[in-house]
Amino acid sequence: MTPSRGPGRRPGTPDTRGEVLTAARTSFADKGFERTTIRAVAASAGVAPAMVHHFFGSKEDLFLEALAAPFDPRVVLRPVVEGPPDELGLRLARTFVTIWEDESRREPLVALVRGAMTSEPVAAMLRDGFLRIIASVLGPAVAGPDPLLRLQLAISQGLGMELFRYVVKVEPLASTPPEELIQRLAPVLQHHLRG
Amino acid sequence: MTPSRGPGRRPGTPDTRGEVLTAARTSFADKGFERTTIRAVAASAGVAPAMVHHFFGSKEDLFLEALAAPFDPRVVLRPVVEGPPDELGLRLARTFVTIWEDESRREPLVALVRGAMTSEPVAAMLRDGFLRIIASVLGPAVAGPDPLLRLQLAISQGLGMELFRYVVKVEPLASTPPEELIQRLAPVLQHHLRG
DNA sequence: CGGCATATTAAACACATGGCCAATAAGTCA
DNA sequence: TGACTTATTGGCCATGTGTTTAATATGCCG
Numbered sequence: 242m243t244p245s246r247g248p249g250r251r252p253g254t255p256d257t258r259g260e261v262l263t264a265a266r267t268s269f270a271d272k273g274f275e276r277t278t279i280r281a282v283a284a285s286a287g288v289a290p291a292m293v294h295h296f297f298g299s300k301e302d303l304f305l306e307a308l309a310a311p312f313d314p315r316v317v318l319r320p321v322v323e324g325p326p327d328e329l330g331l332r333l334a335r336t337f338v339t340i341w342e343d344e345s346r347r348e349p350l351v352a353l354v355r356g357a358m359t360s361e362p363v364a365a366m367l368r369d370g371f372l373r374i375i376a377s378v379l380g381p382a383v384a385g386p387d388p389l390l391r392l393q394l395a396i397s398q399g400l401g402m403e404l405f406r407y408v409v410k411v412e413p414l415a416s417t418p419p420e421e422l423i424q425r426l427a428p429v430l431q432h433h434l435r436g
Numbered sequence: 437m438t439p440s441r442g443p444g445r446r447p448g449t450p451d452t453r454g455e456v457l458t459a460a461r462t463s464f465a466d467k468g469f470e471r472t473t474i475r476a477v478a479a480s481a482g483v484a485p486a487m488v489h490h491f492f493g494s495k496e497d498l499f500l501e502a503l504a505a506p507f508d509p510r511v512v513l514r515p516v517v518e519g520p521p522d523e524l525g526l527r528l529a530r531t532f533v534t535i536w537e538d539e540s541r542r543e544p545l546v547a548l549v550r551g552a553m554t555s556e557p558v559a560a561m562l563r564d565g566f567l568r569i570i571a572s573v574l575g576p577a578v579a580g581p582d583p584l585l586r587l588q589l590a591i592s593q594g595l596g597m598e599l600f601r602y603v604v605k606v607e608p609l610a611s612t613p614p615e616e617l618i619q620r621l622a623p624v625l626q627h628h629l630r631g
Numbered sequence: 632c633g634g635c636a637t638a639t640t641a642a643a644c645a646c647a648t649g650g651c652c653a654a655t656a657a658g659t660c661a
Numbered sequence: 662t663g664a665c666t667t668a669t670t671g672g673c674c675a676t677g678t679g680t681t682t683a684a685t686a687t688g689c690c691g
Binding site (some may be wrong): 272276358368372393394396398399400401404411412413414433 | 468470471550552553554559562563567582584585588589591592593594595596597599600603604605606607608609612620621623624627628631
Binding site for chain 1 (some may be wrong): 667668669670671
């Protein structure tokens with residue numbers, strides 16, 4: 242077992258804060274907000290629970306920081322908007338799926354979307370933060386009336402798919418290669434956004 | 437305040453078990469599994485917390501019973517399968533949205549889908565129970581290769597939309613009339629299932 | 632009526648949780 | 662070196678949780 246050091250600062254300059262954050266990110270993505278305990282996060286990072294409160298104020302603050310910036314939608318979505326409108330769905334599908342295939346970005350995303358299902362504050366984050374920004378960037382590229390509604394339907398398709406894939410883990414969806422998902426998603430997104 | 441009766445059986449023949457179940461269903465749909473407390477359910481039903489364990493064994497048993505049978509997919513989906521294949525998407529969209537508009541059936545559905553995001557056992561219920569049955573009924577009506585994948589994509593679109601609508605509550609989706617949702621959903625489902 | 636099963640309660644139990652505090656060790660800088 | 666800041670710990674607290682137990686009141690059946 243670990244020799245269980247007593248109190249006092251550790252020798253060297255370990256990035257304890259970062260390790261706590263990483264452990265938290267994994268746990269939040271894995272078990273959701275409620276079932277993630279500060280004790281478990283601390284244990285997984287190999288430190289005392291009080292460290293979490295030392296570096297971050299509360300569990301909610303930890304959560305916010307763990308979710309912060311899986312990517313900047315404004316940057317990622319720019320190339321999606323700039324391009325031939327009749328391939329908007331394809332570009333969005335490809336960008337979307339690619340991001341979700343990157344594990345380091347998937348974890349905060351799973352944590353965010355899953356958290357939104359459980360906690361109203363997190364739902365508000367998704368609704369008034371993330372979706373709002375996405376709408377402002379992608380909105381102008383949407384054709385026809387009710388652009389917001391169209392956008393939300395498109396995104397709900399994408400998120401629903403990823404939820405099924407990575408949270409519910411239903412087969413064969415969970416094992417389908419990304420490229421095929423892109424091909425299946427593209428026409429649907431295209432129809433929602435410009436049909 | 438209520439006169440706070442002491443212990444002992446109540447006069448009359450009140451359906452306490454049913455009231456507890458109803459309260460539980462609402463709370464599970466409203467706050468999810470973790471944030472639903474037995475005490476709150478009991479209070480909402482106007483009885484002592486111990487009643488919950490008297491009638492149902494544990495919190496998990498309560499949850500399972502609260503989720504049981506919002507409807508029988510085999511019955512509901514039969515008319516969807518029987519009909520012109522080029523309107524399969526429309527019939528499925530209409531049936532799907534209609535069920536979700538009925539509050540008494542929506543509650544257990546929200547609880548189920550939301551629970552699947554948090555708890556693996558519930559995810560298994562959704563995956564190996566619900567989706568399995570749906571696949572067995574709807575499967576034969578799907579055209580082309582990978583019928584299961586097609587079905588899962590279609591359902592993920594539907595559930596994603598309802599999650600956005602009733603859990604995240606994002607506008608304007610949350611306030612869009614059902615009939616419009618049906619019209620927007622229909623072609624997408626049709627494409628997934630028979631495109 | 633008498634006796635048993637059932638409903639119902641208050642109280643308590645064991646435990647986990649988030650948060651906080653005081654003490655201690657290590658680094659930093661004059 | 663010495664003063665000060667920062668990291669790190671064990672231990673504590675108040676709270677809330679699911680669950681159990683013993684006691685009590687009501688209904689039901691012979």
